[in-house]
Amino acid sequence: MSGPKERAVFLARATYRQRRLRDALRMLPVLGVVLWLFPLLWRGTGGTGIAVQYVFGVWVLLIVLAAALSRGLVPQAADEATEDTD
Amino acid sequence: MVSFNLLVFVALGYVALLFIVAFAAERRARLGQSGWLRSPIIYTLSLSIYCTAWTFYGAVGYAARSGLEFVTIYLGPTLVMVGWWLILRRLVRIGRAQRITSIADLISSRFGKSTQLGMIATVIAVVAATPYIALQLQSVTLSFAVFAEAGGQAWQGVDLNRAAIWVAVGLAIFTVLFGTRNLDANERHHGIVMAIAVEAVVKLLALLAVGIFVVWGIGGGPSAVLAQIDASPISKWDQSGGRWASLIFLSAAAFICLPRMFQVLVVENADETHLQTASWAFPLYLLLMSLFVIPIAVVGLNIMPAGANPDLFVLTVPLAMGQDGLAMLSFLGGFSSATSMVIVSTIALATMVSNHIVAPLWLNAGSGPGASISGDVRRVIVTARRLSIAGVLALGYLYYRLSGGGTALAAIGLVSFSGAVQVLPVLLGGIFWRGATRLGAVLGLLTGLIVWMWTLFLPSFGDAVFSTDVMINGPLGLSWLRPEALFGVAGLDPLVHGLLWSMLLNTGVFFVGSVLSFPTPLERLQGAQFVNVYADNAGARAWARSGAGAEDLLIMSQRILGGGEAQAIFQREAKAQGKDGFLPDVTPIFIEQLERELAGSVGAATAHAMIGQLTEGASVSVEDLIAVADEAAQIMEYSNQLEAKSAEQDRTARALRAANTKLTALSVQKDAFLSQISHELRTPMTSIRSFSEILRDMDMNPEEKERYAGIIHDEALRLTRLLDDLLDLSVLENGQVTLNQERGVLSDLIGRAVASAGASGRKIEISRKTAREAIALETDLDRLVQVFINLIANAAKYCDADQPALKIIVRQNDGQTSVDFVDNGSGISPEHQDVIFEKFARLADEKRAGGAGLGLAICREIMERLGGSIAYVPGQGGAAFRVTLPKAQSMAAS
Numbered sequence: 001m002s003g004p005k006e007r008a009v010f011l012a013r014a015t016y017r018q019r020r021l022r023d024a025l026r027m028l029p030v031l032g033v034v035l036w037l038f039p040l041l042w043r044g045t046g047g048t049g050i051a052v053q054y055v056f057g058v059w060v061l062l063i064v065l066a067a068a069l070s071r072g073l074v075p076q077a078a079d080e081a082t083e084d085t086d
Numbered sequence: 087m088v089s090f091n092l093l094v095f096v097a098l099g100y101v102a103l104l105f106i107v108a109f110a111a112e113r114r115a116r117l118g119q120s121g122w123l124r125s126p127i128i129y130t131l132s133l134s135i136y137c138t139a140w141t142f143y144g145a146v147g148y149a150a151r152s153g154l155e156f157v158t159i160y161l162g163p164t165l166v167m168v169g170w171w172l173i174l175r176r177l178v179r180i181g182r183a184q185r186i187t188s189i190a191d192l193i194s195s196r197f198g199k200s201t202q203l204g205m206i207a208t209v210i211a212v213v214a215a216t217p218y219i220a221l222q223l224q225s226v227t228l229s230f231a232v233f234a235e236a237g238g239q240a241w242q243g244v245d246l247n248r249a250a251i252w253v254a255v256g257l258a259i260f261t262v263l264f265g266t267r268n269l270d271a272n273e274r275h276h277g278i279v280m281a282i283a284v285e286a287v288v289k290l291l292a293l294l295a296v297g298i299f300v301v302w303g304i305g306g307g308p309s310a311v312l313a314q315i316d317a318s319p320i321s322k323w324d325q326s327g328g329r330w331a332s333l334i335f336l337s338a339a340a341f342i343c344l345p346r347m348f349q350v351l352v353v354e355n356a357d358e359t360h361l362q363t364a365s366w367a368f369p370l371y372l373l374l375m376s377l378f379v380i381p382i383a384v385v386g387l388n389i390m391p392a393g394a395n396p397d398l399f400v401l402t403v404p405l406a407m408g409q410d411g412l413a414m415l416s417f418l419g420g421f422s423s424a425t426s427m428v429i430v431s432t433i434a435l436a437t438m439v440s441n442h443i444v445a446p447l448w449l450n451a452g453s454g455p456g457a458s459i460s461g462d463v464r465r466v467i468v469t470a471r472r473l474s475i476a477g478v479l480a481l482g483y484l485y486y487r488l489s490g491g492g493t494a495l496a497a498i499g500l501v502s503f504s505g506a507v508q509v510l511p512v513l514l515g516g517i518f519w520r521g522a523t524r525l526g527a528v529l530g531l532l533t534g535l536i537v538w539m540w541t542l543f544l545p546s547f548g549d550a551v552f553s554t555d556v557m558i559n560g561p562l563g564l565s566w567l568r569p570e571a572l573f574g575v576a577g578l579d580p581l582v583h584g585l586l587w588s589m590l591l592n593t594g595v596f597f598v599g600s601v602l603s604f605p606t607p608l609e610r611l612q613g614a615q616f617v618n619v620y621a622d623n624a625g626a627r628a629w630a631r632s633g634a635g636a637e638d639l640l641i642m643s644q645r646i647l648g649g650g651e652a653q654a655i656f657q658r659e660a661k662a663q664g665k666d667g668f669l670p671d672v673t674p675i676f677i678e679q680l681e682r683e684l685a686g687s688v689g690a691a692t693a694h695a696m697i698g699q700l701t702e703g704a705s706v707s708v709e710d711l712i713a714v715a716d717e718a719a720q721i722m723e724y725s726n727q728l729e730a731k732s733a734e735q736d737r738t739a740r741a742l743r744a745a746n747t748k749l750t751a752l753s754v755q756k757d758a759f760l761s762q763i764s765h766e767l768r769t770p771m772t773s774i775r776s777f778s779e780i781l782r783d784m785d786m787n788p789e790e791k792e793r794y795a796g797i798i799h800d801e802a803l804r805l806t807r808l809l810d811d812l813l814d815l816s817v818l819e820n821g822q823v824t825l826n827q828e829r830g831v832l833s834d835l836i837g838r839a840v841a842s843a844g845a846s847g848r849k850i851e852i853s854r855k856t857a858r859e860a861i862a863l864e865t866d867l868d869r870l871v872q873v874f875i876n877l878i879a880n881a882a883k884y885c886d887a888d889q890p891a892l893k894i895i896v897r898q899n900d901g902q903t904s905v906d907f908v909d910n911g912s913g914i915s916p917e918h919q920d921v922i923f924e925k926f927a928r929l930a931d932e933k934r935a936g937g938a939g940l941g942l943a944i945c946r947e948i949m950e951r952l953g954g955s956i957a958y959v960p961g962q963g964g965a966a967f968r969v970t971l972p973k974a975q976s977m978a979a980s
Contacts, residue, residue: 022171029169036161036334040327048153049316052380055157059164059373066168067366 018074025069032062093233093417100418101256104425107284108264108277115276124356126363132279132350133368134286135431136163136341137375138218139225139424140499142289145376147397149383153320158330159499160376162337164369170361173342174351176517178361179619181352185686189348189509190438195690196516196616197524198609204442204691206531207509211345211438212478213535213543214505215431217498219482220489222424223250225397229420232401233413250486254479257428261479265433266471278429279354285422290374292419296400297378299412300385304403311381318384332582336500339507345434346427353434428479436474441689444470449695467688489547501546504585508534511593515600520613522596525603530596534588537572541584545569636669639680642696647687655683759925766808770801777801811940815925818947825866825951832903832971833859835867836894839874843882850882850909854894861896861903865972869948873956876941877907877967884965885911906959908966919958 035058039051148156166174186192190211194204227249234245264277305311315321341347386399394402400420404412448466512530515522566573570580572587605613636656643652660670670676677697684693777794817823833856840852881892887910895906914922925943949956953972
C-alpha cells in the first residue's frame, strides 16, 4: 500500500535513506567547522607539527565522508520538489 | 644552469601547447564531440584556478612567516565544496535556469534585472580583482627574475617591468583569442576550460614533485621533516583564534564570490551532477596542493641563506640544490597558476564590464530606437569584451607598477579576497530570502565597498594614500574613523577588523534597507524564481503583452547571437507552434525564453532592456499584476456565483418537483372529491326523481301520497344539508371564515348542543357533570357548539350499543381545557381511526349515516380555526373524541 500520489506520512525505506543522506551532507560542513576550530583551544599544548597532522587528518576524513555520501546520493531523486519540507 | 633563453623558450613552448589544447577542445566542441570535455574531472580541475600563483609561491612564504595559518585559505573552499548541497547546488541550478553569465548578472537579475546593481557589483569585482591580477603578474616576473639571476644577470626594475608588460600582453592575446570567440548562449568556453584543466595538472604535479624532492630528497623522510618542523621557527602553536576563524570564513566566502570562481563553478558548469564528484575531488586537490607547503617552507628556511624571499622557495630550493629540471617544472607550475587565474579572471571581469557597463551605456547612447536600428550589437559586445580584457590587464599592470611590486603576496591576496566577499550578503540574501530588495542590495553593496576601501584597500597602499597621521588619529582628527580602529574598536588584527566591520555593516544595511523598502513587480517575480528554484514554477510571466513583431525580434537576436543561432531558436519555436518558416507568433512565453537566451550572452539587465525597447516597454507593471489578480478574483467570484446559482436552481427544482407531486396529489384528491360529491348528490336526487315520478304517474290514496311526499322532502333536506356542509367546509378550508368572538360558559354551550342534537335523530342517554363545566370561554361560541352537536349527533347515529349512552367529561390540565365525548359502542377500529377526519370518510354502514361524511372533517377545520384541536382517543370503551379548547381563550376567560 504505497500510494505515491498523496504526501505519505511514512516513506519507503530507500527514500527515507536518501533524505537522511542529504541531512548528513548538510551537516558535513558543520562537522568540518567544529573540527577545524578545535586546535584554537590548544593554547600552549602541542606544536605546529601536531596541528599539521590534525588539520590534514580532519581534511582526509571530510574528503572520505564527502565521497561516500555523494556516491550514495541519487542526484535527481523523484521527490526533488518536496525535499525542503521532508 | 638553465639559461634564461631556454626558460623563455620553454615558457613559449608551453603556451603554444596550451593554444593547441584550447584549439583542439574548441574544435571538438564545435563538432559536437564534447563528451569527455564535460566530464566531472575536467570540471573539478577547472575549479583549480582557485589555486593561483599566490598558492603556488605565496603559500610557502605565508607558511614561513605565520606557520599553519596559510592552510585556512584552503579550508574554507573545502567546507563549501563538501557542503555543496547547501549553497553551490542552488547557485548552479539558478545559474542554469536563468542563464546567468556572471556574479554581477546573478545579482542584477535577482533584483529585477537592475542595471544599477550590475554596475555596482562589476565595480566591486574589478576593484577587488585588480590587485590580485597585479599579484599574478608580479609572481611571474619574479620567477623570471629568479632564473635571470641564476643565469648571472641581476634584473633591475626596468627589466621586471618589461617582463610584466610582455606577460600581460601575452595573456591578453590568449584570452581575447579563446575568451571572446563566441557569444554563445551559454557563455561556455571549452577551449579555455580545457587549457585550465591541463594547467591544473601541471601545477599540481610541479608542486608535488618539489614537495617529494624536499621531503625525501633533502629532508630525509616524513618523520625527519616533522622533527624539523618542531625545531623550526614556526613550531610554536600560538594561532590567533580571530584570524584563524576569519580566514576560514573569508576563503569560504571568496570561493563563492570571486568572479573567476563563479565563472568556473556556475557559468561553465555543464551538469549539476559534476558537483557531486567535485565535492570530494576538489578538496582532495586542495589537500594535495597544500600537503608539502609546510615542509618546503621549513626546509627552505633551513637551507636557504637568511634574507632569501620565502615566497620563491618553491623555485629557489630546487635551483639551489642544482635540480634544474625540477626548477623548470616548478616554474611552469607557477606560470600555469598565474596564467589560468588571469585568463579566467579577465574573462569573467570582461563579461561583467561589457554586459553591465558598456552595453547599458551603449544602449543609452543609442537613445530611442536603440537596439532595433544602428549597429551590430554582437560586434559591439565582442569589441567591448576584448577592450575590457585589455583594460583589466592594463589595470593590473598599473597596480603592479604603482604598488612597486614589493609587498608580501599573501597580504594583497587577502585584501583582494575581502573586497570580493562584499557581494556575499546580497548573494545569499538573494537566493534564500524573498524579502531581499534592490534598494537593500544597492545600499548594502555600497556600504560594504566603502567600509572595505576605508579599512583595508586604501591602507594597503601604505603612506601613498593615508598619511601616518590619518592612521593614528583618524581623518580630520576624528578618532572614531581611524581605518584600523573603526568606532574605537582598537587592538584587532587589521584584516579581522576590516572584515568584521565591512560584513556587519554591509549585511545590516542590506537587511534594514530590504525590510523598509518595497520591491517592484519584476523584482518580486525574479525573487520568487530564484528562491523557489527547485519547485520548477512556470509562475507569472515577466512579459504581459507582446507589442513586438517577430521580425524585429529576429533582427535583434541575430545581432546578438549571430544569424545561425538566432534563426535556429526562432525556427524551433515556430515549429513548436506548428508553423513553417522562421517567424513564430510572439507569445509572452516565447519572449521570455528569448530573453533568457539573450541574457546568456549579454546579461539579464541588458537583454531585458533590449527586449523592452522592442516591446515598447510592455513589461509587466504593477497594473498588470493587479489586473491579473483582479481577473483571478473575478473568475473566482464568477464561479462562486455560478455555484450559488446552480445550488439555487437545485433548490428550485426540488421545490418544483415537490409542488408538482403535491399538485398531482391534489388533483387526484379533487377527482376523488368530485366523484364522491357526484355520488353523494345523485343518491338523494335519484330518490327524489323516482318518488316524484310515482306521484305524477300513478293514482294512489292520500296516505301513500303523503308518505312519498315525505320521502321527497326528507331527501331534499338531506341534499340541502349536504350542500350546506360542503359550503361550510369550503369556507372553512379557504380560511374565509370570520370568527365571531364571544364570551360564554362551557356548560351552557354543552347544554345547547345536547338540546340541539336531541331534537333530531335517535335518542341517546347523555351523562355530564355540570359543576365541572363551569368554565368561562372567549371564542366563537356558535362554531364550538356546532362541533359539540356534531359529536353528539354522531354518537347518537353510530353508537351500536343496545342502550346507547354518551359521557361528556370536561378536564382541565395545565390550563388546557378538554372535553371528551365517550359513548358505549364498539368504537372505531384502528385502521379507520386515521381516516375518520377526512372528507367523505364514512364507515361501513352508509345507510344509517344519513350524512355525507363531512361532519368530522368540518369539526377538525373548525377546531383548527379556533386554535384548538380534535382527536380520536382510543381505548376508552367506545368511540371517544376529545375536543381540546384553545388555550389562550380558555385562560383568558378563567
